[in-house]
Amino acid sequence: MIKDYFKLAIENIRQRRLRSWLTIIGIVIGIAAVVALVSLGQGVKKVVTDEFAKMGTDKIIIQPAVNFGFSADTGTPTLTEHDLPIIKRVKGVKEAGGILLKSGKIEYKKNVYFTVVVGVPLDNTQKLVEETYTINYINGRALKQGDRYKAVISHDIAKGKTLGKPVAIGERLTIEGQEFEIVGEIKQTGDPGMDSSIMIPQETAQELFTANTPGYHEESGIIARINPGENPDDVAASITRAMRRDRNEKEGNEDFTVQTTTQLVASFNVILDALSAIVIGIAAISLFVGGVGIMNTMYTAVLQRTNEIGVMKAIGAKNSDILQIFLIESGVLGLIGGAIGILIGMGLSKIIEFIGRTFLDTTLLQAYFPWYLIVGALAFAFVIGMASGALPARQAAEMKPVDSLRYE
Amino acid sequence: MNSKDDKEKDKPIIELKDVWKIYQIGEVKVEALRGINIKVFKGEFVAIQGPSGSGKSTAMNMVGCLDIPTKGHIYLHGRDISHLSESDLAQIRGKKIGFIFQKFNLINTLTAKENVMLPLTFLDIPESIRRERAEELLTLVELSNRMDHKPNELSGGQQQRVAIARALSVNPDIILADEPTGNLDSKSGSSVMGFLQDLHQKGKTIIMVTHDDKLAQYAERIEVLKDGEIIQTVKGSKHHTKNEHNIVVNKK
Numbered sequence: 166m167i168k169d170y171f172k173l174a175i176e177n178i179r180q181r182r183l184r185s186w187l188t189i190i191g192i193v194i195g196i197a198a199v200v201a202l203v204s205l206g207q208g209v210k211k212v213v214t215d216e217f218a219k220m221g222t223d224k225i226i227i228q229p230a231v232n233f234g235f236s237a238d239t240g241t242p243t244l245t246e247h248d249l250p251i252i253k254r255v256k257g258v259k260e261a262g263g264i265l266l267k268s269g270k271i272e273y274k275k276n277v278y279f280t281v282v283v284g285v286p287l288d289n290t291q292k293l294v295e296e297t298y299t300i301n302y303i304n305g306r307a308l309k310q311g312d313r314y315k316a317v318i319s320h321d322i323a324k325g326k327t328l329g330k331p332v333a334i335g336e337r338l339t340i341e342g343q344e345f346e347i348v349g350e351i352k353q354t355g356d357p358g359m360d361s362s363i364m365i366p367q368e369t370a371q372e373l374f375t376a377n378t379p380g381y382h383e384e385s386g387i388i389a390r391i392n393p394g395e396n397p398d399d400v401a402a403s404i405t406r407a408m409r410r411d412r413n414e415k416e417g418n419e420d421f422t423v424q425t426t427t428q429l430v431a432s433f434n435v436i437l438d439a440l441s442a443i444v445i446g447i448a449a450i451s452l453f454v455g456g457v458g459i460m461n462t463m464y465t466a467v468l469q470r471t472n473e474i475g476v477m478k479a480i481g482a483k484n485s486d487i488l489q490i491f492l493i494e495s496g497v498l499g500l501i502g503g504a505i506g507i508l509i510g511m512g513l514s515k516i517i518e519f520i521g522r523t524f525l526d527t528t529l530l531q532a533y534f535p536w537y538l539i540v541g542a543l544a545f546a547f548v549i550g551m552a553s554g555a556l557p558a559r560q561a562a563e564m565k566p567v568d569s570l571r572y573e
Numbered sequence: 574m575n576s577k578d579d580k581e582k583d584k585p586i587i588e589l590k591d592v593w594k595i596y597q598i599g600e601v602k603v604e605a606l607r608g609i610n611i612k613v614f615k616g617e618f619v620a621i622q623g624p625s626g627s628g629k630s631t632a633m634n635m636v637g638c639l640d641i642p643t644k645g646h647i648y649l650h651g652r653d654i655s656h657l658s659e660s661d662l663a664q665i666r667g668k669k670i671g672f673i674f675q676k677f678n679l680i681n682t683l684t685a686k687e688n689v690m691l692p693l694t695f696l697d698i699p700e701s702i703r704r705e706r707a708e709e710l711l712t713l714v715e716l717s718n719r720m721d722h723k724p725n726e727l728s729g730g731q732q733q734r735v736a737i738a739r740a741l742s743v744n745p746d747i748i749l750a751d752e753p754t755g756n757l758d759s760k761s762g763s764s765v766m767g768f769l770q771d772l773h774q775k776g777k778t779i780i781m782v783t784h785d786d787k788l789a790q791y792a793e794r795i796e797v798l799k800d801g802e803i804i805q806t807v808k809g810s811k812h813h814t815k816n817e818h819n820i821v822v823n824k825k
């Protein structure tokens with residue numbers, strides 16, 4: 166019986182083709198937006214989660230509070246070399262290394278550019294830093310102890326995206342007035358900041374960028390590796406306590422943050438989810454408008470088919486039959502809108518992925534279509550359709566056969 | 574002249590007993606039916622005939638279980654249906670009554686066959702049986718080559734024959750025809766009446782509502798309605814070829 170009602174619904178929708186198309190536009194746009202955004206959001210989440218997974222769960226990241234990665238050049242630095250031994254002394258910590266990230270003035274082939282310069286430690290923590298930032302060498306060699314004015318370039322610089330022209334190993338460029346020789350190139354990491362950066366020895370970086378800062382040398386971030394079998398959350402709490410004590414800071418007022426990789430993923434996801442929520446909120450408006458459109462169409466359909474409703478009642482349709490017929494019809498309208506919306510949304514996110522890869526050279530934007538997104542979007546569209554048709558369908562169901570038969 | 578058919582000893586299929594229908598329109602009360610009594614027995618062909626405004630449409634609604642009376646009782650197979658809910662009435666209509674309307678009232682989005690299948694759909698009968706039944710009935714009304722056509726691809730006469738097939742689909746106790754030839758030319762009209770007479774010959778109970786006294790003559794018995802009352806019951810002249818002609822008088 167339900168199958169017949171579906172057939173009837175599709176036939177009726179086909180009968181008023183133009184109006185049906187117009188009706189579902191709102192749903193199409195809304196669902197397309199939701200699918201595109203969720204698939205890209207899920208894709209980004211997946212990429213980031215994979216990245217963090219590569220980084221490993223045995224690391225704890227200490228950063229200045231608020232500033233995410235890059236600290237301002239003014240004032241006293243929040244994190245310095247002074248913190249390294251304090252962190253190293255915490256129980257459960259195997260080793261700790263710092264990294265310096267600065268925006269540097271680069272001169273290459275007589276043109277001036279600004280990009281991120283990474284100060285990589287060349288002591289026994291070099292490997293820890295490289296692991297954390299997924300630095301893998303594809304050409305040339307890594308920086309090694311004893312290097313002073315040697316540099317390693319990242320993917321975008323090698324490809325000529327950052328410095329106007331491609332840069333090759335053996336070439337020279339100037340950072341903050343000092344000439345460097347390129348000795349290696351790293352594989353694309355997927356992190357846009359990292360992929361446009363130049364890596365130099367940390368000591369050289371400190372000379373170039375923080376020589377005038379009083380006191381200890383600045384660190385933009387400190388990475389601690391924990392001993393196998395230690396609980397990252399417990400060690401992170403111990404590090405926080407130790408640093409707080411050293412700085413004489415009250416709990417809750419720290420000027421630094423200590424995060425495990427799991428927490429990093431979580432905090433990243435919070436940001437991503439918040440962004441998604443905002444955009445999906447906008448899509449929801451479109452879906453709401455689409456729903457109102459379906460309601461309007463269904464009211465018109467009920468009015469136009471008043472006589473038909475009367476006939477169906479005369480030949481034995483119960484109120485519940487009429488209710489189902491109209492509910493299914495509005496649900497199918499939603500479903501069709503949803504299906505088209507999903508296709509458009511999938512196309513849209515694939516286009517964005519393509520643009521990201523081709524023009525922005527980022528692998529971060531990846532469309533990802535889990536089955537539950539497709540099924541969920543279809544079901545959601547059907548439910549929106551049915552909900553929008555509920556009032557018109559009830560009106561149809563409650564019509565008196567005598568009156569509706571007489572209706573012209 | 575006012576002869577009641579007493580030959581049937583059985584209980585009537587449907588009986589209207591002192592049925593009143595009063596509509597409240599604004600402050601005015603309109604008495605559409607004023608205590609009518611009609612009995613229809615199995616196998617009868619009865620016409621309810623009257624001019625417009627006589628209450629015949631209201632009477633049809635009562636006989637067709639489309640509406641319930643303000644006062645009085647309607648018995649279907651001896652069961653009082655005058656106070657049933659719309660859903661119960663719908664089920665009774667679906668099983669017991671086959672409707673034929675003046676304007677055919679086929680569902681335009683469905684093919685002839687699907688239209689005939691529809692009443693069976695509401696009874697939740699399996700599709701294969703529905704299909705078989707619809708094909709059989711459309712063949713009976715000589716539309717076997719038109720089964721997959723939609724109503725707008727059929728002539729008026731053909732549409733009305735589809736409607737007859739639809740009315741027969743549930744094998745109802747009563748065929749209720751409301752001005753069945755009202756929208757047809759005389760040729761199609763007489764073809765439709767031919768089918769109704771055939772059905773009657775085969776034992777179907779037929780109740781026809783019409784304003785047309787000539788059409789009413791096809792019936793065995795004519796209940797003449799005026800101002801909400803039955804003013805006369807006469808025999809139809811065209812019903813049996815050998816029957817004598819009864820003159821229908823509009824006034825008592």
